[in-house]
Amino acid sequence: MKPAQPAPAAETQKSAVLLIDDEKPLLDVFTTALEPFYEVTTATSAREAEFILHKKAFKVVVADHLMPGGNGMNFLVRAREEYPHMQRILVTGYMKPEMLMRSVNEAALFRYLLKPVSLPELLKVIQEAVKVHDTAAAATR
Structure with a gap:
């Protein structure tokens, strides 16, 4: 059985x-896979991502945990x-128990994904x- 594919939306x-x-090569692979279905914006640091968030609204953010200049959590x-x-959504190589608790309590993650x-x-x-x-957005309107 094939995994469910999102219905392509109008542009x-x-x-x-x-x-x-x-890791720019990883961003490129993810972007190529997601672009048929989503409007994808990328950032290579938490600082760059914060700047982008102030300019545009996003439904989902996927952040790597360990990055130079600030971590994803x-x-x-x-x-x-x-x-x-x-x-x-947090992407990490290893989820320690204390990090799992923080992801639930402080970040209220939708999900975390283990690499690869x-x-x-x-x-x-x-x-x-x-x-x-x-x-959630519809419920608050």
Whole structure:
């Protein structure tokens, strides 16, 4: 059975997704896989991502945990405060128990993904996160 594919939306209706990772080749692979379904913006640092967030609204943000100049978890905790409906996904090589507790309590992650992340898994999780975002946003209107 094939994994569920999001229905291609009209060009103007694509959900905005922000990807943050210091590994540019990985960002390129993720972007290529996601662009048929989502409007993808990338950042190579938490600082760059924060700048981008002030200019544009995103339904989902996917952040790598360990990056030079700031980690993804701290970024997602701050993003939750300012953009509560935006769904947060952390990508990490290893989830320690204390990090898991922080992800639940402080960042309110939608999900975390362990590296290496498969493209079908990434696509499925983002698709689910967009649905949760839309439901939460509709409930507050």
